[in-house]
Amino acid sequence: MSTVAANAPGVAGSGLQDVAASEASLRRFLHGLPGVDQVGLEARAAALGTRSIKTTAKAYAIDLAISMIDLTTLEGADTVGKVRALCAKGRTPDPTDPTTPRVAAICVYPDMVATAKAALRGTDIQVASVATAFPAGRAALPVKLADTADAVAAGADEIDMVIDRGAFLSGRYFDVFHEIVAVKEACKRPDGTSAHLKVIFETGELQTYDNVRRVSWLAMLAGADFIKTSTGKVAVNATPPVTLLMLEAVRDFKAQTGVQVGVKPAGGIKTTKDAMKYLVMVNETLGDDWLTPHWFRFGASSLLNDLLMQRQKLTTGRYSGPDYVTVD
Amino acid sequence: MAKKKNTEEPTAKPAGGLFAYAPAPESSAAAGDIATSYGHFIGGEFVDSSGSEALKTVNPATEQVLAEFAQGTDEDVDRAVAAARKAFADWSALPGSERGKYLFRIARIIQERSRELAVLESIDNGKPIRETRDFDIPTVAAWFFYYAGWADKLDYAGFGPNPRPLGVAGQVIPWNFPLMMLAWKIAPALATGNTVVLKPAETTPLTALRFAEICRQAGLPKGVVNIVTGDGRTGAALTAHPDVNKVAFTGSTPVGRAIAKQLAGSRKKLSLELGGKAANIVFDDAPIDQAVEGIVNGIFFNQGHVCCAGSRLLVQESIQDELLDALKRRMATLRVGDPLDKNTDIGAINSAAQLARITELTDAGEAEGAERWSPDCELPGTGFWFKPTLFTGVSQAHRIAQEEIFGPVLSVLTFRTPAEAVDKANNTPYGLSAGIWTEKGSRILWTASRLKAGVVWANTFNKFDPTSPFGGYKESGYGREGGRHGLEAYLDV
Numbered sequence: 001m002s003t004v005a006a007n008a009p010g011v012a013g014s015g016l017q018d019v020a021a022s023e024a025s026l027r028r029f030l031h032g033l034p035g036v037d038q039v040g041l042e043a044r045a046a047a048l049g050t051r052s053i054k055t056t057a058k059a060y061a062i063d064l065a066i067s068m069i070d071l072t073t074l075e076g077a078d079t080v081g082k083v084r085a086l087c088a089k090g091r092t093p094d095p096t097d098p099t100t101p102r103v104a105a106i107c108v109y110p111d112m113v114a115t116a117k118a119a120l121r122g123t124d125i126q127v128a129s130v131a132t133a134f135p136a137g138r139a140a141l142p143v144k145l146a147d148t149a150d151a152v153a154a155g156a157d158e159i160d161m162v163i164d165r166g167a168f169l170s171g172r173y174f175d176v177f178h179e180i181v182a183v184k185e186a187c188k189r190p191d192g193t194s195a196h197l198k199v200i201f202e203t204g205e206l207q208t209y210d211n212v213r214r215v216s217w218l219a220m221l222a223g224a225d226f227i228k229t230s231t232g233k234v235a236v237n238a239t240p241p242v243t244l245l246m247l248e249a250v251r252d253f254k255a256q257t258g259v260q261v262g263v264k265p266a267g268g269i270k271t272t273k274d275a276m277k278y279l280v281m282v283n284e285t286l287g288d289d290w291l292t293p294h295w296f297r298f299g300a301s302s303l304l305n306d307l308l309m310q311r312q313k314l315t316t317g318r319y320s321g322p323d324y325v326t327v328d
Numbered sequence: 329m330a331k332k333k334n335t336e337e338p339t340a341k342p343a344g345g346l347f348a349y350a351p352a353p354e355s356s357a358a359a360g361d362i363a364t365s366y367g368h369f370i371g372g373e374f375v376d377s378s379g380s381e382a383l384k385t386v387n388p389a390t391e392q393v394l395a396e397f398a399q400g401t402d403e404d405v406d407r408a409v410a411a412a413r414k415a416f417a418d419w420s421a422l423p424g425s426e427r428g429k430y431l432f433r434i435a436r437i438i439q440e441r442s443r444e445l446a447v448l449e450s451i452d453n454g455k456p457i458r459e460t461r462d463f464d465i466p467t468v469a470a471w472f473f474y475y476a477g478w479a480d481k482l483d484y485a486g487f488g489p490n491p492r493p494l495g496v497a498g499q500v501i502p503w504n505f506p507l508m509m510l511a512w513k514i515a516p517a518l519a520t521g522n523t524v525v526l527k528p529a530e531t532t533p534l535t536a537l538r539f540a541e542i543c544r545q546a547g548l549p550k551g552v553v554n555i556v557t558g559d560g561r562t563g564a565a566l567t568a569h570p571d572v573n574k575v576a577f578t579g580s581t582p583v584g585r586a587i588a589k590q591l592a593g594s595r596k597k598l599s600l601e602l603g604g605k606a607a608n609i610v611f612d613d614a615p616i617d618q619a620v621e622g623i624v625n626g627i628f629f630n631q632g633h634v635c636c637a638g639s640r641l642l643v644q645e646s647i648q649d650e651l652l653d654a655l656k657r658r659m660a661t662l663r664v665g666d667p668l669d670k671n672t673d674i675g676a677i678n679s680a681a682q683l684a685r686i687t688e689l690t691d692a693g694e695a696e697g698a699e700r701w702s703p704d705c706e707l708p709g710t711g712f713w714f715k716p717t718l719f720t721g722v723s724q725a726h727r728i729a730q731e732e733i734f735g736p737v738l739s740v741l742t743f744r745t746p747a748e749a750v751d752k753a754n755n756t757p758y759g760l761s762a763g764i765w766t767e768k769g770s771r772i773l774w775t776a777s778r779l780k781a782g783v784v785w786a787n788t789f790n791k792f793d794p795t796s797p798f799g800g801y802k803e804s805g806y807g808r809e810g811g812r813h814g815l816e817a818y819l820d821v
Contacts, residue, residue: 052349
């Protein structure tokens with residue numbers, strides 16, 4: 001059986017190596033984490049949302065946000081043509097302005113990985129694939145692992161897995177932990193490298209902030225490279241307080257283990273104003289270390305066009321409207 | 329028409345790092361016209377003082393003079409009290425629903441002119457625009473709305489049928505929340521049928537004078553609200569005036585004590601809201617990140633110029649290191665500088681005198697052996713500024729654990745058991761407010777029932793609402809403001 005130390009190298013020597021030695025020790029640890037006061041957390045997130053980001057700061061934040069986008073299409077109706085169009089958009093978000101940064105990744109279902117990979121050849125844009133019976137995660141473990149291995153074999157650079165929320169909510173933390181460990185194993189490639197693993201919690205289904213803090217630590221202990229709020233497929237997706245809480249969790253995890261973990265809010269972030277609020281939270285909670293696409297991502301699709309319109313407004317002084325950005 | 333002064337913005341603190349916020353200044357012109365000199369507002373008119381002495385109010389962030397205003401004389405106070413007395417008969421005879429209409433109208437005008445008032449308050453006081461915009465002015469409007477609602481329901485307030493007003497109220501308010509303190513005093517007084525003479529603080533008279541304009545705009549009958557400016561001499565003349573029926577004072581404990589002596593034996597009704605040295609108690613099972621926010625809000629809100637500020641942090645020894653690390657990390661992100669920059673968290677200290685007081689007490693803290701810490705932050709060259717400051721290794725015997733500093737200075741003490749926390753929290757001449765941080769509901773109730781403080785916040789701090797009474801124990805004063813209780817101070821019951 002895998003141990004914590006094998007999956008998160010920095011955890012060794014941090015005093016946390018025995019945390020996942022047993023079901024009981026893992027539960028004790030997760031339930032011993034400091035509680036979260038709902039009112040206080042939401043007030044802090046709202047207060048950070050009142051920062052006023054103007055002129056040079058706004059220009060910096062818009063470009064940073066564009067470069068952090070996992071441009072996403074996760075529909076039953078996805079086709080090769082749709083995915084190619086999305087990749088083209090990711091490569092050249094604004095054809096009228098070559099200084100516009102590229103997005104960080106294109107996020108698709110596993111069967112579209114090869115298409116996306118081919119369409120992005122020659123760029124450093126990553127291909128992210130959802131896996132593990134996304135979005136519900138309701139399948140047997142071998143099926144989830146096969147789903148993951150298939151996406152990795154097709155060339156996925158990043159895997160966005162979903163946790164088993166049913167197991168988590170019924171208190172079977174050990175099962176959730178080992179599923180993440182197993183998926184991490186399935187992310188390995190024959191050449192010894194490994195696809196980056198993002199772990200989706202579906203925080204809208206976990207409901208309480210205490211659960212969000214616990215699941216964040218659980219996933220990080222199991223070796224997650226990124227922790228991600230949502231699938232975008234349920235009623236409540238990323239919110240500022242949930243994301244702030246996850247930012248605090250990665251901050252505390254790094255302080256204790258030295259291991260840095262990324263954060264990806266996903267779903268419901270549609271406007272430049274929203275994106276600014278998230279970047280302010282990253283800036284004032286984590287600082288420079290996380291202000292890069294390597295450590296913070298937005299899972300979004302419509303956000304990009306709003307950022308492009310705001311970017312055009314900053315350069316030209318005029319607000320052009322939706323007909324001046326491309327529909328994909 | 330009065331000439332508006334140009335004010336130079338102090339330099340905002342450069343925010344380091346990759347994502348540096350560009351200056352986001354609110355326009356000082358939004359404050360509207362500031363006259364070069366002001367008289368009093370008596371009997372519905374702006375009038376000159378009978379004396380010739382004038383005081384100056386400065387922008388504490390730039391030290392530039394904003395305006396001159398009159399030093400109220402005994403004669404000025406006499407005129408104002410006479411105007412209030414004259415207006416009392418008609419005002420108190422109005423049906424409550426009619427008085428309520430005026431108060432609702434004032435509340436709406438405050439909302440309509442909220443940006444102007446927020447900027448003016450920030451310029452005159454030094455507090456950040458973020459606070460005047462998001463806290464002070466909305467609270468002012470809320471207070472008027474709330475007491476407007478009471479005006480026609482006094483029969484049901486629990487004081488028996490048809491409770492009567494007292495008459496003329498003399499009200500003296502401090503500089504830390506100038507317009508908000510005005511609202512706390514004037515709204516319940518008017519709702520209950522009293523008329524008022526109010527003296528704003530000598531460093532922050534501008535929003536009270538602007539409020540006088542609002543009274544005129546609302547068509548408030550002449551003499552119901554009178555504003556007389558000046559320093560403590562004017563305040564003393566007002567509280568001593570024989571035709572004043574009610575004195576309400578918010579400010580320092582020494583002045584409150586002097587007023588209580590002055591009024592002893594008279595038939596004037598008195599309410600006092602004085603100093604504080606609140607304990608913010610953090611137990612080892614507290615929600616740490618939110619407790620840190622509460623501690624920061626408790627002591628650095630409004631530069632610590634808050635009578636109920638959580639100026640003593642009592643932290644359980646077992647989590648002391650963890651909590652202080654988190655607190656220091658958070659303090660390092662506080663943005664100190666131009667109060668009109670929308671991203672400023674901590675503005676200017678209100679006056680040179682207050683800065684000197686804070687400096688003296690913090691120097692004493694160091695001399696007595698407490699360890700001082702402040703984050704690296706650049707302070708503007710002109711104006712009155714003080715870095716957010718933390719003292720560790722503080723004991724009950726230190727002056728910084730006993731005396732009210734009224735600045736952005738937090739004294740950290742530790743405790744081992746809940747009983748020790750309560751003993752230390754209560755071991756002060758004050759008793760205005762306290763905070764409790766724990767995830768355990770029963771511990772909140774156990775602790776709150778033992779704390780001798782007028783307000784106890786649990787897992788939050790510095791929350792104010794017009795429906796909730798506010799006031800102190802012991803040397804923090806007596807009487808309550810806010811809520812149904814706040815009516816009693818202005819009724820003959």
